[in-house]
Amino acid sequence: MTTASMPEFPTGFRWGVSTSAHQIEGAVDADGRGPSIWDTFAHTPGRIADGSTGDVACDHYHRYAEDVALLAGLGVSAYRFSIAWPRVQPTGTGAANAAGLDFYDRLVDELLRRGVDPVATLFHWDLPQALEDAGGWLNRDTAARFAEYADLVAARLGDRVKLWITLNEPFIHMSLGHGMGMHAPGRMLLFDAFPVAHHQLLGHGLAVSALRARSSSPVAIANNYSPVRLAGDTAADRAAGAAYDALHNRLFTDPLLGLGYPEEPGFDPGVVRDGDLDVIAAPIDVLGVNYYNPTGIRAAEEDSPLPFEIVPLDGWPRTAFDWPVVPDGLRELLVGLRDRYGDRLPPIQVTESGCAYDDVPDADGRVHDPERIAYLDGHLRAVREAIDAGVDVTGYFVWSLLDNWEWAEGFTKRFGLVHVDYPSQRRTPKSSYAWFRDAVVRR
Numbered sequence: 001m002t003t004a005s006m007p008e009f010p011t012g013f014r015w016g017v018s019t020s021a022h023q024i025e026g027a028v029d030a031d032g033r034g035p036s037i038w039d040t041f042a043h044t045p046g047r048i049a050d051g052s053t054g055d056v057a058c059d060h061y062h063r064y065a066e067d068v069a070l071l072a073g074l075g076v077s078a079y080r081f082s083i084a085w086p087r088v089q090p091t092g093t094g095a096a097n098a099a100g101l102d103f104y105d106r107l108v109d110e111l112l113r114r115g116v117d118p119v120a121t122l123f124h125w126d127l128p129q130a131l132e133d134a135g136g137w138l139n140r141d142t143a144a145r146f147a148e149y150a151d152l153v154a155a156r157l158g159d160r161v162k163l164w165i166t167l168n169e170p171f172i173h174m175s176l177g178h179g180m181g182m183h184a185p186g187r188m189l190l191f192d193a194f195p196v197a198h199h200q201l202l203g204h205g206l207a208v209s210a211l212r213a214r215s216s217s218p219v220a221i222a223n224n225y226s227p228v229r230l231a232g233d234t235a236a237d238r239a240a241g242a243a244y245d246a247l248h249n250r251l252f253t254d255p256l257l258g259l260g261y262p263e264e265p266g267f268d269p270g271v272v273r274d275g276d277l278d279v280i281a282a283p284i285d286v287l288g289v290n291y292y293n294p295t296g297i298r299a300a301e302e303d304s305p306l307p308f309e310i311v312p313l314d315g316w317p318r319t320a321f322d323w324p325v326v327p328d329g330l331r332e333l334l335v336g337l338r339d340r341y342g343d344r345l346p347p348i349q350v351t352e353s354g355c356a357y358d359d360v361p362d363a364d365g366r367v368h369d370p371e372r373i374a375y376l377d378g379h380l381r382a383v384r385e386a387i388d389a390g391v392d393v394t395g396y397f398v399w400s401l402l403d404n405w406e407w408a409e410g411f412t413k414r415f416g417l418v419h420v421d422y423p424s425q426r427r428t429p430k431s432s433y434a435w436f437r438d439a440v441v442r443r
């Protein structure tokens with residue numbers, strides 16, 4: 001637990017928590033929602049660790065008012081949720097499904113009534129299946145479809161959403177979804193997945209103008225980053241580190257901030273057309289940063305298909321996901337972004353930071369999660385140190401409000417400040433919830 005009290009954060013610093021639609025909503029057939037690639041993937045035997053699906057998840061679609069009450073009780077000033085594209089456009093094109101948008105309309109109004117700023121992500125990986133059937137993000141056309149969807153959402157919610165986030169972690173959607181097949185849509189294209197990077201970025205850029213036409217609220221993207229820790233110090237190790245950094249940390253951010261694509265990972269410029277880089281570099285107001293851990297890297301074996309090898313980082317505590325707990329990696333990341341991008345870098349908000357542990361209620365029904373408190377304490381101090389070093393960080397969102405459906409891990413990983421007993425859907429705030437409220441948000 002914590003001994004020293006939490007350092008001060010700048011006035012107006014945004015404290016929040018994050019979720020995503022497919023991980024909490026359930027209600028996959030409600031009000032005209034169409035199927036998404038994650039419905040298809042989860043219903044394919046062998047894809048999800050515990051054989052579960054997101055069909056019910058946390059039943060948030062029906063319990064959103066209870067969940068907003070939990071947000072209000074936490075005292076946070078912002079809630080980052082995502083909008084399910086297949087609720088808004090069941091087949092990914094055409095007129096809005098009003099009943100689907102009604103849900104987000106109710107959610108946004110309930111948040112505002114409780115004094116919580118709605119922060120809406122437009123794409124957190126749940127592509128309408130009909131678009132996947134037409135090639136998905138390998139098809140350039142999907143970028144234009146995404147901008148049309150953004151327009152429909154902004155037409156309905158643009159007066160009330162306080163911050164827009166276009167895409168969540170386009171790197172993970174490309175690499176795990178299209179490169180390695182561990183996420184939906186389950187393609188295994190390795191480096192042939194690069195068009196998925198470009199078309200997502202193009203969709204982002206087109207969506208930025210669609211949002212600006214309908215809403216005066218700031219616009220962001222949420223990228224995930226993982227600072228490189230070299231396992232050796234040969235020239236080959238350093239080259240491997242640079243290659244991983246380019247692929248994981250710069251492939252999306254360099255072009256977003258006007259530097260074009262990095263050379264190192266051998267990005268195939270074949271799909272890039274004249275003018276695309278200008279669309280992608282449309283100014284954004286905030287850079288969303290998702291951080292979980294650094295990555296150990298060393299030179300790859302001669303016959304490896306990758307230009308680097310990922311090695312476990314020794315000597316750190318580990319979460320239930322086996323990810324190392326390295327709070328200073330967040331300081332290093334934030335300072336590194338400032339050093340690399342300088343004046344090109346907009347203010348940063350940490351849009352995801354959190355950890356999974358095997359949280360089990362005790363005999364009295366209480367859930368004690370001192371590891372999560374220690375995790376958050378360490379990472380908040382790292383953010384404070386980055387601010388002291390001159391990085392403009394204006395917000396921090398914990399992943400996640402609730403235990404939820406953790407993609408390919410199903411229900412086996414619990415990330416919430418609030419425990420969810422799935423059979424009963426009972427919500428129990430963990431000790432980290434009270435700590436975050438008392439030691440951080442309301443201190």
Ligand code: GBH
Binds near residue numbers: 323352406
């Ligand atoms: C995010 O992705 C997602 O946005 C969110 O939906 C999800 O629930 C949450 O995080 C938790 O998973 O073993 O060192 O190789 C996180 C992306 C990719 C971050 C894998 C950690 C692996 C660590 N993650 N990465 S390692």
